[in-house]
Amino acid sequence: xxxxxxxxxxxxxxxxxxxxxxxxxxxxxxxxxxxxxxxxxxxxxxxxxxxxxxxxxxxxxxxxxxxxxxxxxx
Amino acid sequence: xxxxxxxxxxxxxxxxxxxxxxxxxxxxxxxxxxxxxxxxxxxxxxxxxxxxxxxxxxxxxxxxxxxxxxxxxxxxxxxxxxxxxxxxxxxxxxxxxxxxxxxxxxxxxxxxxxxxxxxxxxxxxxxxxxxxxxxxxxxxxxxxxxxxxxxxxxxxxxxxxxxxxxxxxxxxxxxxxxxxxxxxxxxxxxxxxxxxxxxxxxxxxxxxxxxxxxxxxxxxxxxxxxxxxxxxxxxxxxxxxxxxxxxxxxxxxxxxxxxxxxxxxx
Numbered sequence: 001x002x003x004x005x006x007x008x009x010x011x012x013x014x015x016x017x018x019x020x021x022x023x024x025x026x027x028x029x030x031x032x033x034x035x036x037x038x039x040x041x042x043x044x045x046x047x048x049x050x051x052x053x054x055x056x057x058x059x060x061x062x063x064x065x066x067x068x069x070x071x072x073x074x
Numbered sequence: 075x076x077x078x079x080x081x082x083x084x085x086x087x088x089x090x091x092x093x094x095x096x097x098x099x100x101x102x103x104x105x106x107x108x109x110x111x112x113x114x115x116x117x118x119x120x121x122x123x124x125x126x127x128x129x130x131x132x133x134x135x136x137x138x139x140x141x142x143x144x145x146x147x148x149x150x151x152x153x154x155x156x157x158x159x160x161x162x163x164x165x166x167x168x169x170x171x172x173x174x175x176x177x178x179x180x181x182x183x184x185x186x187x188x189x190x191x192x193x194x195x196x197x198x199x200x201x202x203x204x205x206x207x208x209x210x211x212x213x214x215x216x217x218x219x220x221x222x223x224x225x226x227x228x229x230x231x232x233x234x235x236x237x238x239x240x241x242x243x244x245x246x247x248x249x250x251x252x253x254x255x256x257x258x259x260x261x262x263x264x265x266x267x268x269x270x271x272x273x274x275x276x277x278x279x280x281x282x283x284x285x286x287x288x289x290x291x292x293x294x295x296x297x298x299x300x301x302x303x304x305x306x307x308x309x310x311x312x313x314x315x316x317x318x319x320x321x322x323x324x325x326x327x328x329x330x331x332x333x334x335x336x337x338x339x340x
Binding site: 009010012013014015016019020045048049050051052053054056 | 077078086090091092093094096102104275286287
């Protein structure tokens with residue numbers, strides 16, 4: 001199961017999660033965010049950025065290696 | 075563990091525009107309350123009027139949607155009657171600095187223990203994009219078709235001048251920082267002011283050709299810097315972020331309790 005679930009009914013397609021995903025694992029399709037689990041590193045930034053509270057990231061599925069947080073360092 | 079435990083799901087999707095930063099602040103606030111382990115029945119949110127004020131309808135706390143600018147006055151009453159509650163007062167820039175400016179400075183002066191969040195999008199969104207006291211000069215708004223000539227308040231300086239004991243600023247781009255500053259504000263005993271610079275893509279962004287929500291957030295990323303950083307030292311045009319003040323001072327409810335005790339003894 002995809003650890004990142006997006007509630008399409010709540011998503012307004014603003015594109016913030018798409019723009020600030022450090023791995024470009026999100027895209028917009030028909031004005032709704034869609035997630036690509038293959039690129040995702042489960043950093044959880046999309047969940048924090050989403051103004052619509054539409055994204056939930058299940059971090060329990062996170063693999064121990066390779067997590068890098070790009071945003072919020074500047 | 076989910077923020078959904080802290081919201082009234084029946085009112086979602088919320089009414090804020092696509093890309094409005096108010097939702098991001100709500101998101102960070104809920105996560106902060108969750109991380110601090112505060113029971114939602116010990117939380118009280120009081121809001122005034124405006125886009126930002128709709129936030130009190132979405133949280134599953136005790137909540138009060140009060141009058142324009144008067145949220146802090148209502149919150150002061152609630153806190154005095156029930157000092158054990160964690161009172162949080164989210165306000166828009168107009169709500170806090172214009173209509174509620176007087177209540178704001180006096181709440182700062184009293185140092186009553188609550189968290190005031192200024193959701194500063196530099197415009198009155200709900201009423202159609204009029205300029206606010208935080209818009210600043212040279213800004214286009216429906217009430218300033220030839221650009222505004224009013225200078226803006228610095229909300230953090232105002233709060234410090236009025237005596238607030240915790241004052242901080244961040245932006246809707248720095249989502250983790252919103253959480254960490256709100257956590258500090260909740261833990262601080264006294265009046266805490268957290269200004270969050272946020273984006274109104276519908277009015278402010280469109281009128282002033284700032285682009286969409288993503289471009290507005292990028293602007294906040296590129297034009298702010300943490301207090302004490304080299305970046306800020308080198309470029310004084312950047313907007314400082316971080317904790318401006320954190321001092322201890324007698325808290326209003328605690329002082330009032332002492333007066334009550336004294337009166338009972340006599």
